[in-house]
Amino acid sequence: MLFNSYQFIFFFLPLILIAFFTTAQFNYYGAIASLGIASLLFYSFWHYQDLYLLVPSILCNYFAGYYLAKLASPYKKSLLIFAIAANLVVLGYFKYANFFVDNWNSISGLQLSIAKNVLPLGISFFTFTQIAYLIDSYAGKVKEFNPVHYLLFVTYFPHLIAGPILHHHDTISQFQQRKMYRWNSRNVTIGLFLFTIGLFKKIIFADGVVSYIAPVFNAAKEGVIPSFGDAWLGTLAYTVQLYFDFSGYSDMAIGLSLLFNIKLPINFNSPYQAVNITEFWRRWHITLSNFLRDYLYIPLGGNRHGNLRRYLNLLITMLIGGFWHGAGWTFILWGGLHGIYLVIHHAWQWARKKLGQDLTKSSWGGQLLGKIITFIAVAIAWVLFRAENLASAQLILQSMFMPMGNDMFEFKIIESPLIATIWVVTLLLIAWIAPNSQYLAKVIKNSIDPVQLTNKYPVKSIKTISIESMDNIKALPELLQNYQVWHYWAIGFSLPFIFVLVAISESQSIKEFIYFNF
Numbered sequence: 001m002l003f004n005s006y007q008f009i010f011f012f013l014p015l016i017l018i019a020f021f022t023t024a025q026f027n028y029y030g031a032i033a034s035l036g037i038a039s040l041l042f043y044s045f046w047h048y049q050d051l052y053l054l055v056p057s058i059l060c061n062y063f064a065g066y067y068l069a070k071l072a073s074p075y076k077k078s079l080l081i082f083a084i085a086a087n088l089v090v091l092g093y094f095k096y097a098n099f100f101v102d103n104w105n106s107i108s109g110l111q112l113s114i115a116k117n118v119l120p121l122g123i124s125f126f127t128f129t130q131i132a133y134l135i136d137s138y139a140g141k142v143k144e145f146n147p148v149h150y151l152l153f154v155t156y157f158p159h160l161i162a163g164p165i166l167h168h169h170d171t172i173s174q175f176q177q178r179k180m181y182r183w184n185s186r187n188v189t190i191g192l193f194l195f196t197i198g199l200f201k202k203i204i205f206a207d208g209v210v211s212y213i214a215p216v217f218n219a220a221k222e223g224v225i226p227s228f229g230d231a232w233l234g235t236l237a238y239t240v241q242l243y244f245d246f247s248g249y250s251d252m253a254i255g256l257s258l259l260f261n262i263k264l265p266i267n268f269n270s271p272y273q274a275v276n277i278t279e280f281w282r283r284w285h286i287t288l289s290n291f292l293r294d295y296l297y298i299p300l301g302g303n304r305h306g307n308l309r310r311y312l313n314l315l316i317t318m319l320i321g322g323f324w325h326g327a328g329w330t331f332i333l334w335g336g337l338h339g340i341y342l343v344i345h346h347a348w349q350w351a352r353k354k355l356g357q358d359l360t361k362s363s364w365g366g367q368l369l370g371k372i373i374t375f376i377a378v379a380i381a382w383v384l385f386r387a388e389n390l391a392s393a394q395l396i397l398q399s400m401f402m403p404m405g406n407d408m409f410e411f412k413i414i415e416s417p418l419i420a421t422i423w424v425v426t427l428l429l430i431a432w433i434a435p436n437s438q439y440l441a442k443v444i445k446n447s448i449d450p451v452q453l454t455n456k457y458p459v460k461s462i463k464t465i466s467i468e469s470m471d472n473i474k475a476l477p478e479l480l481q482n483y484q485v486w487h488y489w490a491i492g493f494s495l496p497f498i499f500v501l502v503a504i505s506e507s508q509s510i511k512e513f514i515y516f517n518f
Contacts, residue, residue, distance in 0.1 A: 001045035002512060003195075003252050004202050004504065012042065017259060024181035031181055032148050035260065039155035043121065050120040054155070057090070061130040062150045065137035065168075069145070080138045084131055091127045094119055099327035121516065122161040124324060126154055128291055133168045135295060142168050149175050156262070158253040162246075162515035164267035164287035171262075180261040187258045190441050194255030196497045197437045201248030203500050205240070205427055207511050212237040212420045213386070215413045220392035230413040231399035233420055238386050239379045240427040242514055243272060246285070249513045251437045266438060272378070272431040275362070275370035277341040280378060292321050307350060314346070315339040325385070326517070330393055334384040341377055371432075 001008050016038040024031035044051055064083040068076055094117045101112050133153075136142050153171050154160075174180055216226050216234030226234065250268040257264045271283035281289045297317040303310040315336065322335015349359060362370070380397070387393035411417035 001042060003249070003256070004199055004511075006501075006504065009501075012038075013256070013259075020260060021181070021183055028178075028181055029148055032152050032175060036148065036152040036155055039152065039157040039160060042157040043155065043160055046121050047118070053090070053094075053120050053123070054126065057087075057126065057130065058151060058154050061087070061134060061154075062145075062147060065130075065133050065142060066145045068134060068137040069140065069142055076138055080134060083134050087127050087131055087134075091123060093117070094123055096323075096327045119517075125163050125165060126160060128165050128288075128324075129154060132165065132291060132295065136168055144172050144176070146172075156257075158256040159264060162249050162253075162513055163285070164250070164253070164265050165291050166265070166287075170265070174262050182261070184261050187261050191255040191258030194251045194258065194437055194441055196255075196494075196500070197440070198248040198251030198253075198255060199500050200496050201244040201251065202513070203503050205430075206242075206245035206248060209237045209241050209420070209423060209427070210511070212414050212424070213241060215415075216396070217386055217388065217392065219413050220395040221388045223391075223395070224413075225395050226399045227410050227412050228399055228403035229409050229411050229417065231396045231403075233411070233414055233417060233424065235379055235383055235396065235400065236424050236428070237420065239382050240424055240431065242382065242385075243431055244427065245514045247437075249515060269438065270431070270436045272375055272428075273371065273433075274374050275367050277338070277345050277374055277377060280374055281338075281342070288321070288324075292317050296320060307347070310346065311343045314342045318342065329390055330384045330387050333390070334381050337381045337384065341381075375432075 001012060003009075016035065019034045019038065020031050023034050040051065040054075043054065061083065064079065068079055068083070071079060097114055098116060101114055104110065105112055133142065149172050150168075152175065153166065153168060156166075156171075159166060213234055216230050217238075219226055219230075247268050250266075254264050254266070265287055267286050269283040269286065271280050274280035274283055297313055300313040300316060301309055302313060316339075318335045318339030319332060320335070322331045322333070322338070325331045325335070353359060380400075383396050383400075384393050387396065414420055
């Protein structure tokens, strides 16, 4: 069941909202349990057999974290190493076993074989989420071990399949707040807005350029050399598809979560507006970047042992980050290329600092140049991310930078190249200059926030405007205007919502989010 499907929008989501808030009237733990069970049902819609992995993983990690917090120090480190290793072994078997066996066969000439593993949905995300929980338990950062809370922490359906990666303390502290269990119209308004924006990005923007991508990369897979125009247009189309696909999922996850008064961390923040590659990784898949920084880069030594060690740590971190995305040499090289980008950027910053330049200041032209260079570098790396194998990636990159023949500007593969170009350029402009959904959500929040009015007029709440509070009746016109703004926003984002629903009905198939594959 996908967020962008009718069965989710009109069946699953309304039912779980009703069940959660109805149950919360009687018992908070019952509401949490109902949401956790619903999340397991949501997960089982794809492949219910995966529950045989998810549920034992939750149980084992919960008890491991509990004892990591309670055991005496001589045993804690051994238990931590064992628990993390167990998680990585399970992840490695399902995600990387076939890759290692195939490569070993290629090197040794043997014909070893194992059954082709079907990758359990979301295994990378719920594994990393629980590894963070184990490390935080070992460090004494986890204080609460309610099993019902932990079940929801791991399985919570808005984040389970494609992130963000959650931290136990940040999430559990919200479960303990009574306000989570009360219907909040403001959160619902903002949540539905973000969900609608994300749905629009996915259905209209991301899925709208799919037909310009597959033909180019499929042709390269078959050994066909694309023209210069095909290679660049196909690459840029994938660059915007991945952007709006992941951005759309991130918005939908945050929006859905707000319906339940739970705030997920921002995982996507206009990364194509970054002025350098370091800033790009602070904006793209933010929770994964933070995880790799906190639990890999810093333990490796970070920048504490000189520049050479720092550069090596960056390369190792990004290689592992690339391998996390997929079991293939294309992903490893993609991560390695980003590691090289980061090394070059940090070396450049070090050189500028040595020359006495102020790194905190940059001209408008310098920022623009930085954005262009960063974007081109990222787009080049996406070729490796999308290509089926190294040979096809090589053909596309060769056509992009070493085109041959007089027909380099002709389009032999992509149909309707003019329409494709207009569409891709339009989406690039949106990604480069348009305000992101977090900014728009803040605008909505500020325009319908009753706190501003209740600070201005000393009434306990909007509902207290009545006969009993006639001394504050001067607040009424402004409060009514506040409600009008609320309704304007509701009408405003209902129009794109209806448009998207029509698009879903007319589409031949509902497409999964790209990050479901990782």
